[in-house]
Every structure is written in C-alpha cells, then in structure tokens.
Amino acid sequence: MKLVKLYPRNILLIMALCIAFTIPLGSTLAQSQDNGKVKILALGDSITHAEINRASYRYPLWKKLIDAEIEFDFVGSMNTQLSTYSKGTPPQPDYRGQLFDPDHEGHFGWQASDIAYGRNPNNNTGSGSLSQWLQTYDFDMALIHLGTNDVFYRQSNSRITGELKDVIKALRKDNPKAIILLATLIPTTKKEAYRQGVESLNAVIPSLVSQMNTRASPVLLVDQFADFDVQTETYDGIHPNALGEEKMAPRWFEAIIAVLPLMQSD
Secondary structure, eight states: OOOOOOOTTOHHHHHHHHHHTTSOOSSOOOOOTTTOOEEEEEEESHHHHOBTTSOOTHHHHHHHHHHTTOOEEEEOSBOSOBOSSOOSOOSOOOBTTBOOOOOBEEOTTOOHHHHHHOBOOOSSSOOBOHHHHGGGOOOSEEEEEOOHHHHHTTOOHHHHHHHHHHHHHHHHHHOTTOEEEEEOOOOOOSOHHHHHHHHHHHHHHHHHHHHHOOSSSOEEEEOOSTTOOHHHHBSSSSSBOHHHHHHHHHHHHHHHHHHHHHHTOO
C-alpha cells in the first residue's frame, strides 16, 4: 500500500513513526476473524462525540478511508451524537454509495478518569467504563484524543497522564496487540488558564508515548495541536467546526495509513 505524504511540520508524528518502523511488528494487528476489516475505535470526549449538528472529525476520516479503499469498521458503544445543546440531523450524507458508520467511544464532558474507571451520568453521553464497553465489541486500533476536560478541571499533568496510562492498559488487557494512536490536544481559547493547561499537557504527552510504546502494542503520537487555528477552526474556542474537523481527519488518516503496511505484514 502506498504511503501518503506526512505534514512537513508534523514533527512529533514523524518522530513517532520513525520509532515504530524500527519495531518488528509482524502480525501486530489482531484483525477481526469474521470480516477481515481493521476495527477502529475513536475514543475521547466531546471532540470525538460531537454535537448532533456537527459532522465530527470521524466523518471526513471515514470518507478518506473509503477513498483509500481500506477495509475498516468503526466500533464503539456509542452511535449517536449529543442533542442536548443542538437539534437536527448530523451532516453526514452517504458517500460513494455507503452509509456513514456512526460507532464511536466519544463521551461529551468526560475526563480520562471517567473513561478509565467509569461514570453513570444518564444525560445522553453514555455510561459505564472502557473495560465494560470493550466486552461488547472487538477493536484493532484506538484513536485517542482525551484530556481537555481534565485540564478544564485543573487536574495535574501527572494525574492526567496516569489516567491515560490506565486507559491504554485497559485497551491492552482487551487486545494485547492493539495499535494506539495518542494525540496531542487541539488548542483552546476558552480561558487563558485552559490554553496554558492544554499546552502544558501536550508538552508531556510525547514522554507518555515513549513510556507506553512496546513491541507488542505500539503507541504512536499524532500531532493534532500544530497549525490548528483555534480562532477559525472551532465554533466556541473548544470544539472543532467543519474546518477543524477537516483539519483533524487527515492527521489521523496519515497515521493509520503509515502503520497499516506494518500491521499487515506476516
């Protein structure tokens, strides 16, 4: 499979991929035996979940994967978007004769601790914990953009990274050969303290990736922060608008494409 060109300025992703290419992954990907598709788990908070009047980054990513003729399946315990603050139908029209695959594991307003240890809000954002959800589906690869709400609640970097480690451990307990794509957070302008907190957390995420990366279950860094224009690519200083969704999607796509040849090798 031909690799697509990486963003020249996406230095963190390039470094992570260089490390990954030195690892003899072999048959790292435990593809589903029932259909041979790569099962992709989009995991996170509202930026993954999205309000119902937004497409979410998952939609343009879905289209790119279809265009690349990749056999894949989005998985997760959620298949709707949040309708608490907005009404209507998500702008996710059919593409090339296919219906959008809405499955995901995005939970509006949740922190990393909620994902790792569980929460029962009963407010259209889901309930339970990652280990419980994973009992209901299989996955091969996880796309993680998580930690923004933790920053908003003034959690320390050490606490957030510790909880992200527990998220990764839960994923590996379910699939010891999981591929994990861990993103730096998109920026925010909601409050100056939040902006600084996101940048501070992003500064330590590369170290977390290095610590958690293994031969059996690689963790790769995806830079969602660089060149993301929070002024023009969010609708409220936090959540991506259509431009922001289109900015995020190719970065996930590039990482997925880059690791697929390794995963599919014998």
